[in-house]
Structure formats: structure tokens, C-alpha cells
Amino acid sequence: MEQKYVTKLNIEIYILFKNALSLSLTNPGQLLFFIKTLFSQLKAAGCRAKNEKQGLHVPPFMIFSVTNQCNLNCHGCYSKQHHKQNDAELSAEKIRAILTEASRLGISIALLAGGEPLLKEGLLETTAQFPEIIFALFTNGLKINNETIKEFRKQKNLIPIISLEGEEPFTDSRRGTGAYEKLQGTLKKLKKHKVFFGISLTVTSENFTHIFDGDFIKETITAGSRLFFFIEYIPVKENTQRLIVSEIQKKQIGQYVETFRKKYPALFIAFPSGEEDYGGCLAAGRGFIHISPAGKLEPCPFSPYSDTDLNRVSLKEALKSKLLKTIRDNHQNLKETKGGCALWENRQWVESLTK
DSSP states (O other), rough: OOOOHHHHHHHHHHHHHHHHHHTTTTTTHHHHHHHHHHHHHHHHHHHHHOOOOOOOOOOOOEEEEEOOOSSSOOOOOHHHHSSSSSSSOHHHHHHHHHHHHHHHHOOOOEEHHHOOOOGGGGHHHHHHHOSSSSEEEEETTTTOOOOHHHHHOOOOOOOEEEEEEEEEEHHHHHOOOTTHHHHHHHHHHHHHHTTTOEEEEEEEEHHHHHHHHHHHHHHHTTTTTTTEEEEOOOOTTTTTTGSOHHHHHHHHHHHHHHHHHHHHHSEEEESGGGGGTTSSSSSSTEEEEEOOOTTTTETTBBBBBOBBTTTSSHHHHTTTOOOOOOOOOGGOOOOOOSSOOOOHHHHHHHHHTHH
């Protein structure tokens, strides 16, 4: 029964890119890219299935935090809270080696995070070497310039995902005065140059009503966004529990996403509430893994515990991690909670597994 979620996940990935294809009918270059992407995603799924038969579970997604560096100091940032800022970061050469192995194993989608990933030297030169991998680049957007836009146009597999909290009062209160206004200029440039891009919204109890206001979504689509990530706030910092979405709001997220999918010409993804469609938490390799800036293989960005270092072992060996397997084997006990993240709520148990 448990493995049925793998088939469902593969189908949903296929549908996601099929819908992306339909959004690109007026852009021949983008259309051709998504047609090729459908085939490459099917090939990767076949590769993962082959590995599964040989006893190696390979997830379709990886979240790769490529750097601790950031040009902002956002309130409640999980990266600053979790990552050890003094640890040596993976080199561009090592990142290329990991991505090469990931591609061979069948990992076909990489979410690039940080810090601010555009501060990682050599990153865009690296992504250019892997046209078969879809890179969703989660960025605060303030480092996007004419040169990076040229790369986005050239590397259609590199999709910028701009972080917002809603309109100006919400975005500036978390990201700093003037951030929203600067990002509006960035969105206009991306739209002008016909770059396929998305928006990432951290959903809190404070901005919930505003974010799911149909007017805000409609305006953002008009600004050019064709992809939306709704990410529930997880209280990695003490005394921020008030920002957690309520149980009622949590249920409403899925309802809003379904409504938006039918109403607007864009793609909508909710996390972690959307994981319920696959039997709950997809972390620890069940659906994705996380690689820290220092090369630690972790269950999730919000669960920064590891028993495996990619500086010392191959990715294939790392995927056999005892920590990840134990978490997967106990999946039935990891229910989504009010805080949004089952592993965060059970962090003491997860940490104990590394000792």
C-alpha cells in the first residue's frame, strides 16, 4: 500500500509539466522545452523504478541549499536558524559531481535554496550543464539583473521562484523596507523577456486572508507569474507560534488551491499540506531529500539532522542512510501537526537517531 504513493507522485509530476506545456502555447520555445521535459521526466521515473527493484529508493526531488550567504535578514528564516554559518560550503565542482550522480540515479527536479542561491559563485554555469534536470531557483529576487535574465532565457530548465509575503506591507515587514517595490521591477523585466517564473509565498496566520484573496493571485498572474508555491510557516524560531496557520486555515489551503487551478492559467503547489495526497510527509527520501550547504544529507530543510556527509560518500551510498530509512520505516507515526511539519514536531526523536 505504501508504495502506491510513488506511482501517484510520478503521475502528478507528469500532470504538472503537461499543464505547464499548456500554459506555453503562445511561446514556441517554451512549448518545445516542456515537450522535451515530459519525456525526460518519464525517463527519470523509469530509472528510479529500476533502482527500486535493485533495493535502492531514489526520490524524484532534491532540495539543495547551495549557500549560507544571503543579502537579506528575513524574520523567521529557517536557513539562518539551522545552518552552521561557519561550516565550509560545497565547492561548485562538488555540486556538479553530486548533480551528475543525481541525474544518473533518476532525480529529475532540484529545488535550489540558500541563503540566497544567486550569491553562490558558479551556480548558473553549473545548472547549464544539466538540461535534463528542472531547477526551481528559490530567490529573494534582489540579485536578478540583466545577466541573470539572459541565463534564464537560455536555460529554460532554470525557473526563478521569487519569494514574496503578499503585497508591500507584508513583504516589507519581513524582508525589509523597499523590497516589494524592487521586486515589482524585477517581475516586469521577467515578464517582458518572456521568462517562465513563479512566486513563493510563506503562508502565516497574519497574511492568510490576503494571500488567498483572489484579487492578489489575479494581479500576480497579470504580473507574469505562472507558478505559485504556498509554503506554510514553520516555527523554527521561538516565540513565533502565533504565525502558524490554524487547523481551519490549513484545510482551506487545499480548497483554495483546487479552486485556483480551475480558475487561473497557472500552476499551484502547497507544502506541506499538499503532502496529505501522498499519505503525509514526503521527507527523508520518501519524496525528497535535503542537502545542506556543507554537504550533509538531511531529511528536510526543517529537520537539519544527518548521519551522512556527501564530502565522504557518494550520493548513491548516502541514500542508504540509516537515519532516512528509520524515518521512512516509522512514517505511520509522523502525522502532520498544527505546526505544519511532522519532523519538526518530532525533532527530539529525529535528533536521537543521529546519536
